[in-house]
């Protein structure tokens with residue numbers, strides 16, 4: 171086989187899932203180090219992410235196998251939250267573009283993006299980012315991006331990237347694998363073994379996060395179908411994105427991207443088949459929620475733990491404050507024999523626990539400080555069992571190996587409820603968020619989690635029962651609760667959809683002439 175010189179591929183990412191209904195804005199410092207996942211630059215990226223189950227990690231591993239040379243620029247992640255200040259995004263984008271300019275000429279660009287980022291000046295941030303990169307590298311250099319399953323894929327994104335690869339799982343346990351897939355396709359593209367063309371469909375369909383879970387129908391079945399379709403000859407990659415309904419933009423919602431090796435007709439046919447199937451099953455995406463009291467009563471009756479209560483409406487992984495008190499109040503009042511709540515992000519409460527000190531009884535005002543949508547602050551008296559700085563590494567199947575920095579944290583015990591208080595807002599999907607305090611979730615009757623679906627990566631098999639709670643908040647799956655201003659209408663399930671076609675057929679990329 172002919173030896174080809176090492177192709178140079180620039181890698182990086184800017185990741186944010188923007189909940190435009192959240193009050194607090196997301197600024198530059200939210201992307202920086204010390205903020206849960208944070209930021210890494212240059213060679214530091216190779217060192218930190220080579221073994222991590224994330225997009226750039228997978229890409230780096232595959233690049234090294236395929237003889238590509240990854241050129242790391244910048245990777246910045248902020249916890250899902252409110253609208254991003256445009257300046258913050260522009261600063262990150264321009265740092266990436268400066269690095270890219272210095273690295274030119276390059277053979278390819280790999281990006282890890284979320285796909286649902288919104289700034290106060292731009293509704294299609296990833297489209298903007300891709301457009302800038304395309305302008306700089308020209309139309310013949312491959313650009314491949316990995317996207318979250320909750321990406322709101324826009325026509326501009328589909329146009330500017332050669333290949334978009336969405337996660338196939340929620341909980342997202344395949345992020346690294348999608349990065350590896352991107353690496354394989356990048357090597358084939360650079361060596362001119364494939365010529366990707368894509369078909370894009372935007373469905374007029376909003377899906378609430380709990381029903382985007384791929385462990386249960388209908389998503390489980392749809393992804394089985396996707397994987398069967400991916401086995402057909404000439405199919406390179408199929409993405410079904412569930413979308414992020416809490417970003418109020420025109421392009422929010424479900425979409426499909428099918429990429430084939432220079433066969434537009436095949437891409438169009440598959441995109442159509444998939445759209446028909448998803449639309450047929452749209453009613454199955456409706457969510458059934460349980461009142462907190464009913465869930466607790468059920469746990470107390472069976473006495474078999476752990477019973478997981480998922481407070482998805484206050485899921486920081488979808489931009490919610492993570493200091494909501496509705497679930498916590500019910501647990502404290504129910505006199506349960508054992509329960510743990512992870513986590514309440516409340517720097518003031520952590521500071522109060524610190525002032526009192528470990529081993530002391532304290533009265534602390536807990537939670538409810540970000541807004542009035544997730545329950546009022548609770549004044550609780552209990553034991554401060556532990557207080558200090560805390561970080562841990564994910565050990566479960568999702569984002570395995572990534573370090574999570576909780577900032578200062580405390581374990582505050584009230585009426586047999588162990589409340590994990592922390593400074594940083596983050597989604598406690600990995601059981602390490604609890605175990606790192608010496609608490610074993612298997613030994614608790616009730617585990618209350620600020621998470622909509624990702625907790626299932628660790629708790630699906632561990633839990634005796636799981637309840638998706640009917641609590642208020644800016645991540646509630648009841649989509650009728652939101653006041654949309656920018657979303658395209660009509661859209662299911664908000665509108666009747668009579669006399670409207672269920673999707674927009676967006677022009678596919680043209681086949682290569684020669």
Ligand SMILES: [Zn+2]
Pocket residue numbers: 318319320342
């Ligand atoms: Zn996601």
